[in-house]
Amino acid sequence: xxxxxxxxxxxxxxxxxxxxxxxxxxxxxAVNKTTQDPGTxxxxxxxxxxxTEGQNITCSIYNTIxxxxxxxxxxxxxxxxxxxxxxxxxxxICPLVILLITVILCLKYPNFxxxxxxxxxxxxxxxxxxxxxxxxxxxxxxxxxxENAELNLQQ
Numbered sequence: 001x002x003x004x005x006x007x008x009x010x011x012x013x014x015x016x017x018x019x020x021x022x023x024x025x026x027x028x029x030a031v032n033k034t035t036q037d038p039g040t041x042x043x044x045x046x047x048x049x050x051x052t053e054g055q056n057i058t059c060s061i062y063n064t065i066x067x068x069x070x071x072x073x074x075x076x077x078x079x080x081x082x083x084x085x086x087x088x089x090x091x092x093i094c095p096l097v098i099l100l101i102t103v104i105l106c107l108k109y110p111n112f113x114x115x116x117x118x119x120x121x122x123x124x125x126x127x128x129x130x131x132x133x134x135x136x137x138x139x140x141x142x143x144x145x146x147e148n149a150e151l152n153l154q155q
Contacts, residue, residue: 003074005059006046009037012065016047020057025049054078 007014013034018025031048051057053076060071 001053001076002048002050003057003059004046004048005061005072006044007061008044009040009042010045010061010063011042012063013043014045015062015064016045017060017062018047018049018057019060020051020055051076 005016005018007016013036016030016032018030029049033046035044036042037044045061047059049057056073056075058071058073060069062069
């Protein structure tokens with residue numbers, strides 16, 4: 001990414017400096033262009049630097065006669081791709097950490113799993129229902145005593 005810092009109509013010729021990460025850039029790291037207006041004698045100065053994303057950079061213009069400096073701070077945010085890399089790393093690492101903790105716990109406490117194994121086979125399987133019709137035997141005990149009588153249910 002290229003940043004441009006410029007000033008127009010100043011006198012005398014200003015000094016432009018760039019600062020990033022607590023260091024001042026060397027003059028050869030910037031491309032400076034100075035022009036003087038022949039009618040007014042004032043200067044137009046433009047300075048360009050190439051920077052990477054995710055940093056703060058300051059452009060300062062210094063007037064030697066007035067002993068004044070004007071500065072602009074530019075904040076360049078990191079691209080979205082770097083944020084995606086961080087999210088992807090977290091998504092990839094978290095399941096691995098959980099898996100590692102699970103393996104360690106299983107190795108350290110092997111008896112922890114045994115009650116679960118017993119619960120799986122704790123109950124006898126139900127007998128399958130017989131779909132054939134079974135005769136129902138009725139016994140009546142009362143004044144009309146009968147012996148065994150059968151009643152077939154039909155569906």
